[in-house]
């Protein structure tokens with residue numbers, strides 16, 4: 001069979017499994033060894049060129065959200081990436097995206113992105129490397145826009161944000177997080193300074209999920225709420241109860257890379 005860029009490819013390690021595809025360099029599914037799916041993937045995703053896949057882990061580059069003149073969230077999430085390495089049984093894969101005639105038309109810089117996936121029985125590591133392959137410096141913003149599946153958002157708590165400064169992206173309001181146990185009774189689109197310690201997602205009856213990040217300086221917490229979902233064509237009504245996006249992001253101080261320089265950021269999920 002001809003491999004299409006949407007064809008899911010798999011990694012398997014001691015009962016854990018992961019599916020990803022070359023389109024968007026996107027992880028679509030992650031089940032640690034307990035077999036519980038930990039990523040949300042919308043059943044309304046279109047799987048069409050030029051459209052982002054809704055769910056899993058979209059890669060946001062070179063522009064986060066509408067913070068610039070590019071299409072929302074840049075272009076990495078709706079391009080075909082190349083497969084550099086795929087070793088199904090060692091749990092490792094590497095995908096690459098480079099500039100193309102199309103990207104140069106809207107963002108005139110040569111670049112190389114490498115996404116490295118490492119699956120372990122209880123853990124998933126995602127590492128993004130950004131390299132400036134141009135003869136001039138450039139800056140970027142980026143994120144690993146992880147859609148974490150939850151059994152019911154109403155019972156979810158997120159721990160580890162206490163003391164961090166947050167900015168509500170829709171209003172620009174800033175506050176210092178006082179709660180050690182954050183609940184999500186309504187829509188949220190908040191950019192937090194990255195916590196020094198891991199975040200813990202408690203979503204009973206599933207076991208706790210620890211979330212760490214390095215390199216990325218912010219964590220974005222996003223859920224559109226029921227009114228927001230009704231505006232998003234590729235999310236079914238009610239699906240806002242089934243996920244919480246916890247995104248490792250670099251937004252407020254865009255890294256500037258000189259020719260040949262690289263930047264790296266990582267997000268790690270650990271069960272139990």
Ligand SMILES: O=P(O)(O)OC[C@H]1O[C@H](O)[C@H](O)[C@@H](O)[C@@H]1O
Nearest residue numbers: 065072073169189220221222245
């Ligand atoms: O609908 P999308 O283009 O995928 O964006 C989904 C969301 O991504 C991020 O979390 C942003 O902070 C939100 O403002 C945005 O709505």
